[in-house]
Amino acid sequence: MNKTKIFKYQLLKWSKKNTRKYSWRNSNDPWKILLLEIIAQQTQLDRANIYYEKFIKRFPTPKEMSKATKKEILSLWSGLGYNSRALRLLETSKILSKKPFNSIYPNFEVLPGVGKYTKNALLSFAYKDKVIAQDTNVVRIFSRFFGIKNPENFIKKNEKIILKNIESRKFNQILMDFGSKICISKNPQCEICVLEPNCNKFFQDTKYIQQTFKGSNREIRGKIIKYLIDNENVQISTLVKQLEIEDSKIKPIIKKLADEGMVNIKNKKLIEISS
Template structure:
């Protein structure tokens, strides 16, 4: 269900919105997961967490984020790192181009300083509207809605206003965290969890959410059959100095390798050696193409 955007909210609508927001904020303060990036206002640490969390589960990100910050504690440190080492440290998090764009963004920050609002952050490589808003909100206190799929779902199911209208002016950063937490842990895409939701009394969709059926078994591509899987295997091999995957079809490996070269993550020398692109000469290892 969605709010009727064609009419102005009544006083009752505004009261219900305020009560729902207050209930969610109270729940978040009591029940929020203790995630390390929520205990800092360092824009670099927050940016790293947001980039890592893109399509990667929180449980997998926590130890990788902690190890990353220990190795490269500042934007300047990451900017000065070898591209080969950065990609190697990213292996297993998926979409290796995210690591490249993160390092490129940190190079700009190391040179020019941090933009302190979402508009400025969006000009950094790889920083889209959501990530820019999240960093601006959590690090710099800007009153901007950080709108991801969880926040959109909460807004649509509540039907009390858009994500921007739900944002409380007195505590926008906590609301951004709370709305994402609610969507990630209770009001999920495939399990509404209405009986556990702090906003249940005000929600237009309470106990009436229609869950779309899953795709029929066998109709979804296995991860091991995807190009993303092959690309990850190749990057891992090159950064670790081992052989390219020989247990995969040679044509799949060649197609994935060509894409990695085209995307600027790897380069293939004239002698057939594959290396990480962008590294200083002699500082990175390579692996001959089979």
Template sequence: METKTKKFKRDILNWYNNNKRDYSWRETNDPWKILLLETISQQTQLDRADTYFKLFIEEFPSPATMASSSLKKVLILWSGLGYNNRARRLYESSKILSEKGFDELYPNFEVLPGVGPYTNNAILSFAYGEKVITRDVNVDRVFSRYFGLNNVENFVHNNKQPLLNRVSSRDLNQAIMDFGSMVCKSKNPLCSTCVLEKNCEKNIVKIKKSKETFSGSNRELRGALLKLLLNENIASLETIQKNLKTDKVKLLKAVSTLEKDGLITIKKNNLVEINS
């Protein structure tokens, strides 16, 4: 296994040196930039996430600048990304970070709203140079296929030292993520031109995903409702229903989930207001 691991690192880092995607945040060790990028890129293609990242970092170059702004302003900038509760969590995190700072929270960034093991490790690797593996779906897929694994978590735990020995965790993590996105794709992987193909176990498992249709979904209605309130600030349920051309049951469900996520407030006389 150790020899196979060495070959894996050598081949994937060589591939990365010749094929890595050029982004402004690639070489940064600013934990705020990394948190921004990782939050924005969830459920989002990286090129699109990069566009939004540039908008956000220009408007909010530090946690303090976002914390002194408003949730409404963050949501306006977020518009089009979907999953708006990510924006709220980012805003809440900025308030914590404007008082405590990353160094004070180090190494446990999971105390920040919306930060889980992956984002925590991304900050540790890319900002602090810690020897950790940032496991996302791309990384897990590459490990599973190449090493023939059923349990990637156990593999990473047991092989952390040989995987990260004498390499930059930043380079290795970004190399595997790029490789999984560009070559070892979930559908139609490019095995015939893959630099790892010779030693790969080709443990390709087809996973059927049930995907909700966006058109007519609660997600679509939530987005439309939030967009309306970003323009109007406050509106009655009757006005919202008329503007969005939806039935009352679906509207009440969307309103309820947005209120639960802390994005809106239901006031007296059936008025709905966006939180600021």
């Protein structure tokens, strides 16, 4: 058996006892898939799933979400971080309420916040297209197992062979689970890995330094939005005082939030989430 076949069959075997179950995994509704994928960016799947369930209950279709206010979306999103994703989701729902998914298939990258990975996830999960959705986890697995520095082209070239006689959604879900349970970023579980005997174990120097969250601009942005969700008629001076963050640090962040359309500033004094 060649290496590609071993890769495929060993992962299929592994998945029989190791696949996580989520309601959206059996759905081919593109809205559900898009919602989950946007929520799951930079968020662990179990946590993303909790938010997904809240969102889908409140907004079962893009049309329902398109009528929501930014404040309502940000309030439901609260705790997930990266609030700009929530606003892109709202923007996307407005587009989709006028132009349904089928009318833009397969060019989903025209939607705000939809990159290559999310596009392929939609094509695979909602439309059964034979594509592998390449996120960092998937690229890492291929890179290590096949010993390739940049496996993107390799995946593209081999995806039809790998996905032959198998639903792409199934294989993409397996890769997702395998990348988060076994071939994980920092401590790959090679001792218990079914691919181990054939794996090149190509470990690149991929140390990724993330900005410490505590005290970061991202944390301050989150605190500002949370405060504005919980309070009405907020004066900038009150906000600065309540959050106890130096003027020189918080003011540029407020300005950036205003430039991005996340907040409105009235008469240079009052601040609120933009409508």
